[in-house]
Amino acid sequence: MAHVFRDHQTVAGTRIWRQSPWRAVGSGITLVLCLVLIIGVLAAAGFGVVSPHAFDDMGTAIAAGVCILLFVAVMGAMAQLVWRDMRGKFGGSITLSDSEIVLHLPAGRSLIHNPPRCEMTIALSDVMGIDARSEVYGAQGMAMMNRVYRLRISSGDPVFLFEQRGLGSNVETASMQEIADEMATRIGGRVRELGRFEGRGGLLGAWRAAPPGWTVAPLSAARWTVLQRRMAFTASIGVVIGALWVLRVLSGML
Numbered sequence: 001m002a003h004v005f006r007d008h009q010t011v012a013g014t015r016i017w018r019q020s021p022w023r024a025v026g027s028g029i030t031l032v033l034c035l036v037l038i039i040g041v042l043a044a045a046g047f048g049v050v051s052p053h054a055f056d057d058m059g060t061a062i063a064a065g066v067c068i069l070l071f072v073a074v075m076g077a078m079a080q081l082v083w084r085d086m087r088g089k090f091g092g093s094i095t096l097s098d099s100e101i102v103l104h105l106p107a108g109r110s111l112i113h114n115p116p117r118c119e120m121t122i123a124l125s126d127v128m129g130i131d132a133r134s135e136v137y138g139a140q141g142m143a144m145m146n147r148v149y150r151l152r153i154s155s156g157d158p159v160f161l162f163e164q165r166g167l168g169s170n171v172e173t174a175s176m177q178e179i180a181d182e183m184a185t186r187i188g189g190r191v192r193e194l195g196r197f198e199g200r201g202g203l204l205g206a207w208r209a210a211p212p213g214w215t216v217a218p219l220s221a222a223r224w225t226v227l228q229r230r231m232a233f234t235a236s237i238g239v240v241i242g243a244l245w246v247l248r249v250l251s252g253m254l
Helices: 021-049 058-089 177-186 221-253
Strands: 015-018 093-096 100-105 118-123 127-139 142-153 159-164 192-200
Touching: 015 177, 021 058, 093 177, 100 159, 118 159, 127 177, 127 221, 142 177, 142 221, 159 177, 192 221
Parallel strands: 127 192
Antiparallel strands: 015 093, 093 100, 100 118, 127 142, 142 159
């Protein structure tokens, strides 16, 4: 379901968007699972170390230790990303009135851009416009695309507003376009579309990834075609995994 503004309950002519905290529940569950796995693996490794025959075969012990360290490192990186994601989904609101925009935006509302917390009241006369662009990130033969929005103001640096993640995939988040359109209409303009840009992909989708600069050239048609194939491949992996899981469940029921 797309995000939308709603009428303020007590102030006539004022519209407000509030981010539902329920969006953070999935990230919270994933964070707990990551921590449980890390603790479980470390506990099992600890019991193995105190075993009287733990170091009878040093080669096996070293290989097992390396595997455990790699697993803990990967789970730790994932836990950090999930924590940032969960933090970025708690709270957050935008209020539109006839004279100003009030922003209460949490830190971490974008995993890759990683913007700081924003608490601002901006006069409509100070707003220059709203920009939107699509950002493609490729890594490990796969690719994903996000759509990001920023607010340009005459008195300072642009403000990162929000993003829609995983466009065209089975994990696509709700559209933010209606919110951006209403904000643009309130300031007497339209959302300025900047095009498609390529950022630096990273592990786990966002770890060590970097967004494209706001002054770089957009994607060429040839490069966009290549990244589209990668995005289709990435989406198909999710469909195949989901289908295999369903078949496994059904086979267990029959």
